[in-house]
Amino acid sequence: MIMKMSAVIYVMWLRQLKRYWRSKPRMxxxxxxxxxxLIALGFGFGxxxxxxxxxxxxxxxxxxxxxxxxxxxxxxxxxxxxxxxQFGFLKETLAAPVPRWAIMLGKTLGGATAxxxxxxxxxxxxxxxxxxxxxLWLLPVALVFMAGTAIFFSSLGMVIAVKLTDxxxxxxxxxFLLMPLFFLSGALFPLKGLPxxxxxxxxxxxxxxxxxxxxxxxxxxGDFGFGLDAAVLFAGASVLLILGTWMFxxxxx
Amino acid sequence: MISVKNLxxxxxxxxxxxxxxxxxxxxxIFAFLGPNGAGKTTTIKMLTTLLKPTSGEMRLNGADPxxxxxxxxxxxxxxxxxPSLDEExxxxxxxxxxxxLYGLPKQLRRERIDRMLELMELADxxxxxxxxxxxxxxxxxxxxxxxxxxxxxxxxDEPTLGLDPQTRYHIWEHIKQLNKEKSVTVFLTTHYMEExxxxxxxxAIIDRGKIVVGGTVEELMARTGAASLEEAFLSLxxxxxxxxxxxxxxRMRGAMRARGWR
Numbered sequence: 001m002i003m004k005m006s007a008v009i010y011v012m013w014l015r016q017l018k019r020y021w022r023s024k025p026r027m028x029x030x031x032x033x034x035x036x037x038l039i040a041l042g043f044g045f046g047x048x049x050x051x052x053x054x055x056x057x058x059x060x061x062x063x064x065x066x067x068x069x070x071x072x073x074x075x076x077x078x079x080x081x082x083x084x085x086q087f088g089f090l091k092e093t094l095a096a097p098v099p100r101w102a103i104m105l106g107k108t109l110g111g112a113t114a115x116x117x118x119x120x121x122x123x124x125x126x127x128x129x130x131x132x133x134x135x136l137w138l139l140p141v142a143l144v145f146m147a148g149t150a151i152f153f154s155s156l157g158m159v160i161a162v163k164l165t166d167x168x169x170x171x172x173x174x175x176f177l178l179m180p181l182f183f184l185s186g187a188l189f190p191l192k193g194l195p196x197x198x199x200x201x202x203x204x205x206x207x208x209x210x211x212x213x214x215x216x217x218x219x220x221x222g223d224f225g226f227g228l229d230a231a232v233l234f235a236g237a238s239v240l241l242i243l244g245t246w247m248f249x250x251x252x253x
Numbered sequence: 254m255i256s257v258k259n260l261x262x263x264x265x266x267x268x269x270x271x272x273x274x275x276x277x278x279x280x281x282i283f284a285f286l287g288p289n290g291a292g293k294t295t296t297i298k299m300l301t302t303l304l305k306p307t308s309g310e311m312r313l314n315g316a317d318p319x320x321x322x323x324x325x326x327x328x329x330x331x332x333x334x335x336p337s338l339d340e341e342x343x344x345x346x347x348x349x350x351x352x353x354l355y356g357l358p359k360q361l362r363r364e365r366i367d368r369m370l371e372l373m374e375l376a377d378x379x380x381x382x383x384x385x386x387x388x389x390x391x392x393x394x395x396x397x398x399x400x401x402x403x404x405x406x407x408x409x410d411e412p413t414l415g416l417d418p419q420t421r422y423h424i425w426e427h428i429k430q431l432n433k434e435k436s437v438t439v440f441l442t443t444h445y446m447e448e449x450x451x452x453x454x455x456x457a458i459i460d461r462g463k464i465v466v467g468g469t470v471e472e473l474m475a476r477t478g479a480a481s482l483e484e485a486f487l488s489l490x491x492x493x494x495x496x497x498x499x500x501x502x503x504r505m506r507g508a509m510r511a512r513g514w515r
Contacts, residue, residue, distance in 0.1 A: 004356050011353040019341045022382075088337035092398075095301050096354035097326035253303050 008098045012106025013113065016077060020114035030076075034069045034122045038062065038129050041188065054190070060221065062126040063214035064187025067149055070119040071207055074150045075178060077111030078157020082167050091253050100249035108154045108241060115150035116143070123218075133218045141226075142217035148233035149210035155240035162247040181207045191223055209233050254279040254406060254438040255300065260309035262295055269295040271462035273309075277455075279405075280436040282429075284443065284453035286486060288495045292462040293442045294334055297410050300440075301331055314405050327355070330399035334410040334442075336391060340384035344375055344394050347383060348401055355402035362401075369397035372427065389420035396424065400431055407431070409441040413448065421445070425452050446483035456482070460490045 020027070042058040049057035084090040093103050120143070123131075133139060160173060184198065185207035194202065202208050213229035216222035222229075255277040262270040270292040277283040287293050298304040300311060302318045302325055311318050314328035338347050345366060352362035370376045373393040383391060392412060399407055409428070413421040429452060432439050443449055449456055450470050457467035466473060466489055470482050479485035 007353050007356075011350055015339065015342065015346075015350060018346070019339075022341055087340070088333060088335045089339050091303060091333055092337045092339075092351070093354065094303055095326060095329075095331055096351075097323040097356075098354055099323075252305065253298070 005099070005102050008102040009106040009109070012093075012103055013110035016080075016107060016110025017114055019080075020077070020117075030069070030073060030118060031121065031125060033072070034065045035125060037065050037068075038126055038131075042129060056130075058126070058130050059132070059219050060190075060215075061188055062123070062131040063218045063221075064185070064211045065126065066119050066122050066146070066218075067185070067207060067210040067214050068182050068187050069122040070115045070146050070149045070210065071153045071181065072178060073118040074111055074115035074153035075157040075160075075173070077114055078108065078154045078159075079161045079164075079170070079173070080111070081107070081158055081161035082164060085161075085165060085253065086167070090251075094251065094253060100251075101245040104158065104245045104248045105241070108151065108158055108244065111154040111157070112147060112150035115154060116146045119146040119150070134220050138217045142214055145210060145213035145217060145229065145233070148213075148230065148237060149207070152206060152210070152233050152237040152240060155237060155244050158244045159240060159247060162244065162251060181205055184208075185211050186223075187211050206232060206236055254281070254314060255283075255440060256310075256312040257296075257300070258310040260296065260299065260311060261307045262292075262299060262304065263307045268462050270299070270306075273459065273462070273464050275457050275464060275467060277438060277440060279438055280432070281454045282432055282439040282441070282452055284441050284449040284456040285459060286442065286446070286449055286456055287459035288490055290495050291459045291490075293459060294410055296459070297331075297408055297440070297442070301329060301408060302326055327402075328404060329406040329408055330402060330404035331408040332392070332395045332399045332410065332412045334414070336395070338383045338391055338395060338398075341382065343380050343382055344370065344386075345379045347394065348398055351398045351401055357402060365401055365403075369401055373397045374423075389416050389424075392416060392420070392424060393427075396427065400437075403435065404437065406438045406440065409439065411442055411444065413443060413445065421448065428452070446481065446486055450482040458486060458489055465489050 038058065038061070042061060046057040049055070049060070054060060081090070123133075133142070184202045185205050186202055187207070191199065191202050191208065209224060209229040209232040212222045212224045213226060213233070216226060216229070257276075258274050260270055260273045261268065273292070273296060285293050285296065295304065299306045300313060300318055302322045305319055313325045316324035316328060318325040339350070342350065348366045348369065349362065352366065357365065367376070370379055373396060375390060375393060375397065378386070378390065383394065386394065396412065407428075413424055416424070425448060428439060431437055441453070453470065455467065455469055456473065458465045458473075466476070468476075473482065473485045474480070477485040477488045479488055
């Protein structure tokens, strides 16, 4: 039984990774946005940020851009469930004699792995424009937090996809969920000294904790500390994973 | 092998399947015929655990698809009306994926994949991505997949839709062979009456959610005084055209095709 479940989870995971690896336009396309942010904002705001006493802006924003890329890729891979539904493959998995949670878990972990890889690629990209991680020893820690962010948002994408059956709602998700999550997360500006309302929102934004953890691990910055970041990300990821599994088990096609 | 009693499915006020009862014996090829929107696919979805019935009883190889879902799932294979392959994977990977989901051990899985690809004449395209396949090749691959775990029952929902006569002929030959060799029970739907006439041991005609008539092809023709099953079908269900509302996925596929995305 356990053998069979792990085989099911593994094969669902493998499928997500194969789809990620084979979709070269998507891989390249998804690097375009972080590259643009790093170059345009990094070099554009760099001098002002330095004059304001903040130091090197690329050092500051790179962890934010990495977290953003992980979030986008993770949510998209979760939302891929809509495609599976519309192009029929979901029926193949739902008609199979396996528990729904194993299907859901394999898919989520597959999407999260692809998103984590994406985070690593963006970090390498950032290093091309001058970003330097402070310590090699903390890189594995950064990787763990990229994975936590990835699992959180890949489960979130899955939860959204269970409820949405139409890809036309996609711009809605992009503009009213992902963009606000990114811009209010402290990826681009320090969270210290913000006006009240924005400060509150940015503390509710789960991406803030992914950005914060990466900033601690990569550039010795950050405000919340590893403990709080880990608690929010991993507890949130567990809740979403359980919620998603429950919702997924009630899907009818 | 399949037993259905007073099966009913209602969607917000509309009764898609209305008090349907029938039996299919082991090893039988049973054709479920009816105009568009008659309730064929809805019945298959309930039998295959994808949809919960509003009321009624079902048994699939002894298991109840709405209660003992995994036991029911393990006893059937299905070829859906709409494509359900992962086009970004190869033919082999689609079958391998299916084999793992159905718990086939590796060696057995590989042997059967080789045999089914051979049988469906896809062996030379084994490592090609499915998106490069023609409609007929995809259909054959889906049949290979539906049969890979040696189910006791095979559901075929319009398996030959949109295929040329050669491919249709081959597909039915393969299905008859599987039915004979392994005494698989086959439950099929089709709009091609001559196909049903050619392969089915027994047929049932469903219209507006209700079964109108059931029996062998000869019985149906004798009852209606028709010269062919097609004539019998038209005299039983009338000549009016049925329109079916597109669901979200039909609309989506249409839009995607129009934009040339897939």
